[in-house]
Amino acid sequence: MRHRIAVIGAGPGGLAFARVMHRHGHPVTVLERDPAPGARPPGGTLDLHDGLGQLALDKAGLLPDFRALSRPEGQAMRILDTDGTVLRDRRPAAGDLANPEIDRGQLRDLLLAPLDVQWGSGVTEVAPGTPDGALVRLADGRQEAFDLVIGADGAWSRVRPALSPATPRYTGVTVVETSLDDIDTRHPGLARLVGDGSMAVYGANRSLVAQRNSGGHVKVYAQFRAPLERHTGPAGADTTRSQLLALFDGWAAPVLGLLRHGTAFARRPLHVLPVSHSWAHVPGVTLLGDAAHLMPPLGVGANLALLEGAELAESLATAAPGGLDAAVRAFEERMWARAAKWARITAAGLERLVSPDPAEALAFFDELQPS
Ligand SMILES: Cc1cc2nc3c(=O)[nH]c(=O)nc-3n(C[C@H](O)[C@H](O)[C@H](O)COP(=O)(O)OP(=O)(O)OC[C@H]3O[C@@H](n4cnc5c(N)ncnc54)[C@H](O)[C@@H]3O)c2cc1C
Incomplete structure (x- = not known):
């Protein structure tokens, strides 16, 4: 059977x-x-x-x-300091199919x-x-x-x-995800900042990571330590954007551009087994x-x-x-x-x-x- x-x-x-x-x-x-x-x-x-x-x-x-x-080419990875200085700029070798x-x-x-x-x-x-x-x-x-x-x-x-x-169990870290469409045409400066793959900026207890998807779509992940919010009801995009801009205050303007131009924010508290x-x-x-x-x-x-x-x-x-x-x-x-x-x-x-x-x-x- x-x-x-x-x-x-x-x-x-x-x-x-x-x-x-x-x-x-x-x-x-x-x-x-x-x-x-x-x-x-x-x-x-x-x-x-x-x-x-x-x-x-x-x-x-x-x-x-x-x-x-x-x-x-999406394997490329750049790391920037919070002031925008490029700290690492790794590009895949020709024929690299590892990831x-x-x-x-x-x-x-x-x-x-x-x-x-x-x-x-x-x-x-x-x-x-x-x-x-x-x-x-x-x-x-x-x-x-x-x-x-x-x-x-x-x-x-x-x-x-x-x-x-x-x-x-909640890890203590929350991610807020946003995205930008058609980045090469609409935001060429941000497109260069992100490069062909991913770009990350690490600060104290927080980070911003941007990843290129196909078709000029870029996803941006703002990660930070925060208590688990038990209330719910989605905050509007403008409120979330302002909260994030306050949290990342002082970071280089082009990096913050990823948040200023992002649309549709989604909050994801990170849990683990x-x-x-x-x-x-x-x-x-x-x-x-x-x-x-x-x-x-x-x-x-x-x-x-x-x-x-x-x-x-x-x-x-x-x-x-x-x-x-x-x-x-x-x-x-x-x-x-x-x-x-x-x-x-x-x-x-x-x-x-x-x-x-x-x-x-x-x-x-x-x-x-x-x-
Ligand atoms: C922000 C973020 C970025 C990530 N990036 C990466 C990455 O770059 N690389 C990587 O390897 N992983 C990444 N991950 C992890 C990855 O997304 C997950 O580990 C992966 O999706 C797990 O696959 P899964 O099939 O086990 O579960 P899921 O992808 O969660 O799929 C579960 C499916 O089950 C369905 N389902 C749920 N409940 C029920 C139900 N009761 N009845 C019927 N259907 C149900 C859901 O609708 C869903 O379709 C990332 C995760 C997050 C949050």
Whole structure:
């Protein structure tokens, strides 16, 4: 009998899983809460590392398509002092394909192409161990049983409680995201400041990072230490802009131009799961990606989610008859070990990048990208 398998969430992890299963001739059920693929802005650019995200795309047979779409020049990185002095200006060598950038929307569409996702299917709960398998309950009242349910439903996973009591903890660092469109035409000075890839400025307990996406779109991330705001209701763009300009007061005018001209501000308090998060194995349910190991956004979360999705699919697709549970157990052990290593690196990285001493941030950058 073919196993009934569901993956919850059509983010990078869930789609990589479904796409590699599809490649091996095993269609799976994909349940996604969003009503449609373009229902919300897809988010900023991602650099896919060789050996992580690129390996996942290779397992999906998508490396040539990735190479055609991705931007190797996006690996360029500039670091400026708060007065605008250029401290580092790294450009990729010709033929360097270690970490090319791709827009999230492009990556999603690449993975999604042949898949049949059930959009508008928000999962509320998974109950493992029923006589019929693991039962998935949906917000619209539907329920369905599967032999295996994979929670790839991100930071606030509704699958995780079936396995673990852990919940994400606030890191003390908040990111406010804004963006500029058509930067080369509308703001050529800012376009030169950002360059072909990313630009970062580190001050005491705060930083500004700008990243070029395709089509002249630039995302800007203002990061700072702040208490978690419990109230809510979005502040208007003008209020948020003024608050940020006050927070970054005294920084070079061209750098602040990124905030002055940004549109649509979104506040994202950064949360993490405990480093080395794991759980006692439960037959019929597992997690991958942010649902399993949410960590600070330092360029690996999507890479890990992609690779885990691809690896789990490969091992399930090639498992011996009756070997489904053993394959999931082996996957979990491997995922936990690798994710714990990255969780430690990114937790230390966040402390150093948003630190009272900006020299720490520069030292961290130099360790990651020795000249
Ligand atoms: C500002 C920022 C910048 C980042 N930059 C990078 C980067 O450069 N490189 C990198 O590798 N990583 C980066 N990350 C991290 C990366 O975004 C995540 O690690 C990655 O998206 C995790 O993928 P995922 O598939 O596990 O989860 P997600 O991308 O969160 O996808 C989860 C999916 O599940 C769906 N879902 C949620 N709940 C339910 C439910 N109850 N029922 C059904 N569906 C549900 C969601 O709608 C979503 O589609 C960044 C993160 C942030 C916040």
